Amino acid sequence: MDESTMWWLMAAALVALELFTGTFYLLMLAVGLAAGALAAHLGLSFSGQLVAAALIGAAAVVIGHLQRRKRKGDPSVRSLRSVNLDVGETLHVDNWQSDGTASVRYRGAQWTAVLEQGQVAEAGNYRVTELVGNRLKVEKA
Template sequence: MLDSTVWWVLTGAAVAVELATGTFYLLMLAIGLAAGALAAHTGGSVPAQLVAAAIVGGGAVTGLYLQRRGRPAAQDAASNRDVNLDVGETVQVEAWQPDGTAVVRYRGANWTVVAAPGSGHDRGAHRVREVVGSRLVVEKI
């Protein structure tokens, strides 16, 4: 069997395992294996093929790691407007109870609201900052 055939079989296996597991890093290693196959096609020796696969695959993994490390951390789903459409909506608080909660009418139902940390217990319009269970965490507008 040709060296390039072995490299291509390994590349296909890495892609198949990546599709089954969803690890994007394995796809980067598959790119390195493809580089080894291309080195075999050009007539490179086995050590040259291994070096090409290691440099390209390792570089791709390192590049992906550095790119992902530079991104900000994912926002919590409870306060993420893309996940929870209640975040950012406005509710009207008429009165606060002694335990620090209030009941508001929102989307046709009664909801319990609590003030966000650092937000006072004032009456009036409030914006939903996050949803925790069945409670709305609000801040004064």
């Protein structure tokens, strides 16, 4: 069996394993193995193939890691309207406590409203952004 075929089979195996586990880094390593296969097609020695696979695979992992670290985290499931129908609803707050909470009447019951980070506590209408336990996280509407 040709060397390039072995590289392609190993890359395919890593892609299949990545599909089962969902580990993004296995996909980047498979890119490195594909680089080894391309190096074999170019006629490089086995050492050259290994170096190409290692360098490209490691670079892909590092670049992928840095890109993922730059992105903000995914929003909390509790803040998705498809999960919680209270998200996006409005309510009125008459006054805020000194700790940044307010007692509000919402859906016929008393709730504790909590301000989102960076919001100013003033009376008015607010929009529900997330439900955390029995507290409503709100922002100015």
